[in-house]
Amino acid sequence: MRRGGYLLVIGSFGVLSGCAILTDVFNPDTLPSFIAPDPGVVVVAFHNDSDFPAIMGGGVSFDSNLATFETISATVAANSTVSRVFDCPVTLISAGPPDGGVAAFVMTADGIEVEGPGVPLTSGGFRCGDVVEIRLIQIGPGAAAEDYRIQVRVLPGR
Structure with missing residues (x-):
């Protein structure tokens, strides 16, 4: 049972960090001009x-x-x-x-x-x-x- 709990915790961190990386990619302040060029x-x-x-x-x-x-x-x-x-x-x-x-x-x-x-x-x-x-x-x-x-x-x- 302990092993399953550790895997659940480690898996949760992986999913959460994956979401953070994904939101960084779509955040124009993090990677300017990556998705759409700067207006102006x-x-x-x-x-x-x-x-x-x-x-x-x-x-x-x-x-x-x-x-x-x-x-x-x-x-x-x-x-x-x-x-x-x-x-x-x-x-x-x-x-x-x-x-x-x-x-x-x-x-x-x-x-x-x-x-x-x-x-x-x-x-x-x-x-x-x-x-x-x-x-x-x-x-x-x-x-x-x-x-x-x-x-x-x-x-x-x-």
Whole structure:
């Protein structure tokens, strides 16, 4: 009889712990984005820190194989910001094309193309609710491409 009692107690703990594990799997706070993606948005902010207006570009994708890659651009006045808002889930954000290329066209008298970093941010580098800033920085007089840099940074949301 004692042996049966022990088995009943051990079996009860197993069932109860199984229920706890099962509820953890279906609890969105325990495993976020496991069952359903986070609702909300990701903001892409094009910030122009130069003395000239610029056309700034990039792209976003909503799936891992880039089938839904969408090119985005904005004309940004000198020393100002223009934002684009995207519904989650967003899986990739790039400054310019994801494999490198022109990320900004500075509207000087001759026009200057500024290359992007060529390394896109993937969903591990940002999350729903964040602001991804693509910043054009002027580090010289502004007459050549070497006078500019593109910086990408994530400003945590929530």
